[in-house]
Amino acid sequence: MSTAIVIPARMKSTRFPGKPLIDMDGRPLIRRCFDICQSFGYDTYVLTDSQEIADVITKFNVIWTSPDCTDGTDRCLSAIGDELHYDKYINVQGDTSNPNITVIKAIEKALDDHYVIQAHKKMTPEGQADPTVCKMVQTNNVVHWYVRSALAYGDFSLGYHGYTPEAKRRWNTFTHYEEEKIESIEAMRWIQNNDMIKTVCCEDDGIEINEQKDYELWKKLYK
DSSP: OOEEEEEEOOSOOSSSTTGGGSBSSSSBHHHHHHHHHHHTTSEEEEEESOHHHHTTSOGGGEEEOOTTOOSHHHHHHHHBTTTBOOSEEEEEOTTBSSOOHHHHHHHHHHTTTOSEEEEEEEOOHHHHHOTTSOEEEEETTEEEEEEOSOOSSOEEEEEEEEEOHHHHHHHTTOOOOHHHHHHTOTTHHHHHTTOOOEEEEOOOOOOBOOSHHHHHHHHHHHO
C-alpha cells in the first residue's frame, strides 16, 4: 500500500504569526520539517495557501490548498483524491521541529485498522497543569475528548495524524461545533459528530513550535 507524508502550513498562526519561516539553525522551520520527513523515504508534500511558504519548498512538493480551509486537517483532507492519490496519509504538523520516524511508522501501521489515527504520549503533571497544552482523554486507544484547560489527568496530543481516503468522505459530512472553535482543536470534530478517532502511544522528545517560548526552548536545547 502507498503512503505519503503531508505537512499543512500557513502563515497566519494566531499564537505565533509567521512561524513557518523562523530560523531553525539555518533553515526555515517548514523547510526543516519537510527535509527531515523526506529523508525517511516517503513521498512528502507541503500543503499551503502561502506563496512565502511555497518559495522555500521545491515546487514539485507543494500542493496548493484553498485559503478557506479552516485548519490543518481540513487542508490535508482537501487534497486527498484531488491532488494526491495514496492509500495512507501521515499528517505531520508543520511546526514539528524534529519529525520522528518511529511515530510515523506507528501511525502507518494503525491505519490498517482504522481510518483516522492520532499519536499521543504520556503527559507529566507539569504538562497537565499547563493551559496552553492540548490534552487528550483516551481509554484503550479510543479518544473521548480534548481540552486545553488544566487537568489532573490526560495524555499529550502529538502533532501527528493519519488518514485513509475514508476519512475524507466522513469529514466532509461533519458539522463544525462551537466547542471545537473555543478549544481550537479540530480533532474534536470526529467525536462531536458521533464518529471515532483512535490513537497510538509513542515515545517522542521533539518540540512543537506553538509559541515563542517553544522556539526559545528549542534554541536552548538544540543550538
